[in-house]
Amino acid sequence: MINKTIARRYAQAIFAIAQEKNLTEEYARDLKKVIQLIEGNEDLKILFYGRFVPSEAKKEAVSKIIADELDPMVANFIYLLLDKSRENYLTGIAEVFNELVAEKNRIMPAQVRTAIPLTKNQVQSLEKKLSQITGRNIQAEIQVEPSLIGGMSVRIGDTVYDGSIFKQLSLLKEHLQQNSVGKIGVRQ
Structure with missing residues (x-):
């Protein structure tokens, strides 16, 4: 498991620079671009994450393949990760960076x-509607699950709003199982 503390430290550092330059969204896009490129090419993935590949070879590959498409500060940040043998933290850093951008916005x-x-x-x-309820800008990630039968379930942070028919039927079943038939008004 990747140490989230290390990823958070690096993410906060690059985020501070991005904020100073007013380029948080651009840096987020660049980090995403780097990860997608590496994860999408098996040879590059092996090269980038390889423990026995010298950092200079990794930096040369990055500079030839994508450095021209990145903000120079992001490219330098990637080189720093490679110099410090922290490339395995890149995905975690990008995730924390995106959380910081979302928090800022x-x-x-x-x-x-x-x-x-x-x-x-x-x-x-x-x-x-959810933005009005929470006082935050809500960005919905939609997932279709026919097993819900109808309605929807919304999770915002640790709060769940479940208005699905599946949930209502589950609650009704639980209620009926907990109460004896006589208690709910049915004659025996």
């Missing part, structure tokens, strides 16, 4: 599970 992700796909207008309406 008061954006909070919401995991939304629905029984059927939502239209773009429905998603926008849902995000607007």
